Amino acid sequence: EAQVTQNPRYLITVTGKKLTVTCSQNMNHEYMSWYRQDPGLGLRQIYYSMNVEVTDKGDVPEGYKVSRKEKRNFPLILESPSPNQTSLYFCASSPYMGGNTGELFFGEGSRLTVL
């Protein structure tokens, strides 16, 4: 089954404790992206990757890191989480963006709470 898989789905952590949210897609997609969703603010892009070893900042990259060593994986790293990073996070992938399909495939989301 074609899917985007995120882990963990739910996490409660404390300020400053490094964490990684994994994202894996099995569709051989070139493009991957991370979003956060907050009430009243909609979806905001954190980072995106057009292909392996190519990453770029989105609209709200502060406090986050990413890497794209393999095509299928795109982990989101919070080196020192803070309470303002409490949010619902989504990973998404797309076959390609140059072709202007705009169709993103989303994971089910990871709800992160930082105390």
Next chain:
Amino acid sequence: GDSVTQMEGPVTLSEEAFLTINCTYTATGYPSLFWYVQYPGEGLQLLLKATKADDKGSNKGFEATYRKETTSFHLEKGSVQVSDSAVYFCAFSAGNNRKLIWGLGTSLAVNP
């Protein structure tokens, strides 16, 4: 700059009512337009899209027409069901990297 404006929710309807969710955009060039839907507890999924002026996207009884003259892409459904209760996001792709620009989402609740 590029932006999307959607009608604010929540929208509450009775089953079989007619639905319209307004969406207008500000973009340079000729964007492709999208509606995504997010069911409770799930990620977003593409509902429909239109890639050029006057195109009509349709899926699951929902329709939206790309209106270049009014820069709009309003979502409609003739008869909603309880299972349509979700959050609906309007978006368009813009710029050289075709970044998606998102509206804030409109929550729809359909009562039996």
